[in-house]
Amino acid sequence: MTDLLIVGGGPAGLSAAIKAKELGLENVLVIERNNRDGGILNQCIHSGFGIKYFKEELTGPEYAYKLSERARELNVDIKFNSIVLDIDENKNTKILSENGVEILKPKAIILAMGCRERPRGAINIPGDRCSGIFSAGTAQELMNLKGYTIGKEAVILGSGDIGLIMTRRLTFEGVKVKAVLEIMPYSSGLKRNIAQCIYDFNIPLYYNHTITEIIGKERVEAVKVSSVDENRNPIMETEKIISCDTVLFSVGLIPENEIIRNKIKMSEITGGAIVDNSYETSTRGVFSCGNTLHVHDIVDNVTFEAFKASANAVDYIRNNEKNKNLIKIETGQGVRYTIPNFIDINSDDENFDIKFRTDNIYKNKKIKVYINDEIIMDRKKKIMSPGEMEIISIAKDNISKKCLEKVLIKVGE
Amino acid sequence: MNIREFICIGCPVGCELKVSFDNKTINVTGNQCIIGKKFAEEEITDPRRNISMAVKTNLNGKKIMVSVKTESEIPKDMIFQVIKEIKNKKITYAVNVGDVIIKNVLDTGIDIVATSSNVGDFNGL
Numbered sequence: 221m222t223d224l225l226i227v228g229g230g231p232a233g234l235s236a237a238i239k240a241k242e243l244g245l246e247n248v249l250v251i252e253r254n255n256r257d258g259g260i261l262n263q264c265i266h267s268g269f270g271i272k273y274f275k276e277e278l279t280g281p282e283y284a285y286k287l288s289e290r291a292r293e294l295n296v297d298i299k300f301n302s303i304v305l306d307i308d309e310n311k312n313t314k315i316l317s318e319n320g321v322e323i324l325k326p327k328a329i330i331l332a333m334g335c336r337e338r339p340r341g342a343i344n345i346p347g348d349r350c351s352g353i354f355s356a357g358t359a360q361e362l363m364n365l366k367g368y369t370i371g372k373e374a375v376i377l378g379s380g381d382i383g384l385i386m387t388r389r390l391t392f393e394g395v396k397v398k399a400v401l402e403i404m405p406y407s408s409g410l411k412r413n414i415a416q417c418i419y420d421f422n423i424p425l426y427y428n429h430t431i432t433e434i435i436g437k438e439r440v441e442a443v444k445v446s447s448v449d450e451n452r453n454p455i456m457e458t459e460k461i462i463s464c465d466t467v468l469f470s471v472g473l474i475p476e477n478e479i480i481r482n483k484i485k486m487s488e489i490t491g492g493a494i495v496d497n498s499y500e501t502s503t504r505g506v507f508s509c510g511n512t513l514h515v516h517d518i519v520d521n522v523t524f525e526a527f528k529a530s531a532n533a534v535d536y537i538r539n540n541e542k543n544k545n546l547i548k549i550e551t552g553q554g555v556r557y558t559i560p561n562f563i564d565i566n567s568d569d570e571n572f573d574i575k576f577r578t579d580n581i582y583k584n585k586k587i588k589v590y591i592n593d594e595i596i597m598d599r600k601k602k603i604m605s606p607g608e609m610e611i612i613s614i615a616k617d618n619i620s621k622k623c624l625e626k627v628l629i630k631v632g633e
Numbered sequence: 634m635n636i637r638e639f640i641c642i643g644c645p646v647g648c649e650l651k652v653s654f655d656n657k658t659i660n661v662t663g664n665q666c667i668i669g670k671k672f673a674e675e676e677i678t679d680p681r682r683n684i685s686m687a688v689k690t691n692l693n694g695k696k697i698m699v700s701v702k703t704e705s706e707i708p709k710d711m712i713f714q715v716i717k718e719i720k721n722k723k724i725t726y727a728v729n730v731g732d733v734i735i736k737n738v739l740d741t742g743i744d745i746v747a748t749s750s751n752v753g754d755f756n757g758l
């Protein structure tokens with residue numbers, strides 16, 4: 221008898237489970253495909269986690285350990301080596317575990333499946349399909365969890381955080397990173413990571429560059445690289461060859477939603493579910509949080525988001541369905557997406573936290589929020605970039621005073 | 634006055650610091666908090682870094698990776714010597730989160746501690 225089913229036992233799922241238990245919900249079940257909880261944090265052996273939530277800087281495994289211990293204290297039930305095969309419109313969930321196939325009928329579901337990496341094939345890098353080609357996260361797992369040496373000389377495509385972290389990781393293991401290539405004119409990674417992964421070790425980082433071919437017979441032997449024009453197309457005259465035996469791809473994370481994408485309303489921009497401020501999806505009683513909803517930069521924000529989703533799921537279970545009055549948050553110039561996508565004006569929330577990402581780097585610009593065409597926030601920000609998620613808070617007062625018809629957020633002067 | 638610009642690595646914000654210094658004083662601008670000021674001062678006088686690694690352990694034939702970190706920052710120019718010490722450490726015993734793997738590594742006064750465990754019910758190498 222499961223009241224709350226949580227799909228995924230990584231930081232989002234564990235945080236959601238912890239919150240539900242702290243709120244006194246008894247029957248909470250986490251389904252985890254791996255043989256341990258902690259999700260992606262288990263392989264993120266570097267530090268930088270927990271500053272906001274635990275008020276100390278931790279490595280990924282330590283953050284996971286703290287969540288895991290708390291979940292154990294609270295007697296969270298976790299089914300390992302288990303996956304969800306299907307969720308129907310009535311929330312009936314088919315799972316596959318060591319016991320075989322079972323159907324569960326939870327009162328609410330929290331989706332916390334995390335995300336997957338974009339592979340080489342998806343960006344159509346031509347050339348040979350030899351060994352030595354890895355997504356950055358796969359290389360990270362092979363090195364950190366399985367103890368493999370993955371190569372001797374590497375080229376890395378993508379200067380997002382995972383590419384940067386792996387640059388340093390490889391360098392620590394004696395692998396020569398010959399180049400990090402970034403197709404955009406800027407990195408989407410944290411500036412601190414550029415400092416401590418690239419500058420610290422004098423690794424060549426080339427903006428506006430990409431790999432145009434991978435060359436190798438059984439193993440990678442070299443890559444062809446060239447700079448790109450303003451449309452991100454390779455400029456053939458600039459083509460160079462870099463010899464290497466390993467290629468890492470750090471070219472984007474995609475929210476994992478295979479089991480649910482045809483069942484709930486999805487956003488093409490985030491790749492995750494469309495949600496309102498309670499993190500409920502278009503199916504009543506199904507909530508989404510963490511990287512499965514939208515890709516995060518900082519795991520503490522995943523925990524806070526999961527806490528909110530879980531509190532709302534518990535409220536849903538105890539108080540059943542309340543009527544919603546949903547107003548869409550419109551994105552104007554400069555704003556790529558917001559989470560949530562909708563605000564429920566009937567909500568009890570005192571404040572609405574809106575997370576968003578810009579579509580470009582903006583320096584000394586303003587975040588402008590309009591309620592019914594009246595400006596209610598006009599905040600100057602020294603710098604905003606796509607790689608760093610922003611959060612603003614709108615007080616409910618601002619909304620209930622007017623007869624809310626429209627919310628717009630944009631970047632302006 | 635010498636001037637250096639670098640990014641603070643004290644937290645994920647990554648403030649762009651501008652530091653002017655001579656033999657006697659260090660002036661820091663661009664920091665949003667005291668962590669940045671301290672980082673800048675140390676970066677000029679005694680640059681240090683934290684590092685983390687994954688090490689192989691062998692527990693009764695079961696090979697499991699354990700992640701470790703420096704308890705606090707080591708001198709930046711000793712990074713690769715410390716890495717070598719860590720990799721040479723043979724671990725054939727149970728390790729729990731927080732256990733000291735190497736005490737006072739290379740006389741730095743800094744311990745290497747485990748950030749994960751090889752005890753538990755999961756697959757190894």
